[in-house]
Amino acid sequence: MHIRLQAANQVLKEGFGINPNDSYQAFQHFKKVAEFWGNEDNTPCFHYVTSFTGETAPTAEKAMELTNEIFKDVTDSHLAATGTHFKDREWNWYHNHTVVSPTNINxxxxxxxxxTTNFALAQKMADVTVQPTKLIIRKEDGTEVEIPKVFVPHDYGD
Structure with a gap:
């Protein structure tokens, strides 16, 4: 396994407990933490993509800010890296790839x-963006499953 932190359309990147500029070193940190806790035989990482409308994240910085807020509970206790990418589409421009070590560092x-994890992240995205959120899960074999539930922002009575 190798964590790829750089892509042609990547415009921003950030690391949580790892150096986002050195993918080999990041992979080594993921591996060492898993070994320390006896988790080396488990899934080495999870990969999430958060995609935003142009209205919600009109800049790369806004996409990064939203992603950091969505994953804050995770990155407080897990090694992770996130990268903001630009892709010109009719409904959005920015999306983020977030790679997370499943081992809690604490x-x-x-x-x-x-x-449980995926639904919580989708709900967090709906709450942070104040937009309905669809969850699509890509399995290891490449097939995708679109969850029929649409996650809507919670009304906190603001």
Missing amino acids: DGSLMYGDN
Whole structure:
């Protein structure tokens, strides 16, 4: 496994507990933390893509800010890297790739790529962006499953 932190259309990147400028070093950190906690035989990382409308994230900086807020609970206790990418589409320009180590750096517990985690992240995205959010899960075999539930922002009575 190799964590790829640079792509042709990447405009921003940030690391959480790792150096986002050295993908080999980042991979080594993921591996060492997993080994330290006895998790070396588990999934080495999870890859998430957050995609924003042009209205929600009109700049790369805004896309990064939103992604950091969406993943804050995760990056507080897991090694991670995120990169903002530009792609000219009719409804959006910016999206982020976030790679997360499943091993909690504080206690060794594992994060799982299950519906509990995925639904919580989708709900967090809806709350942060104040936009309905669709969740699409790409399986290891490349097939995609679009979850029929649309995650809507919670009304906190502001």
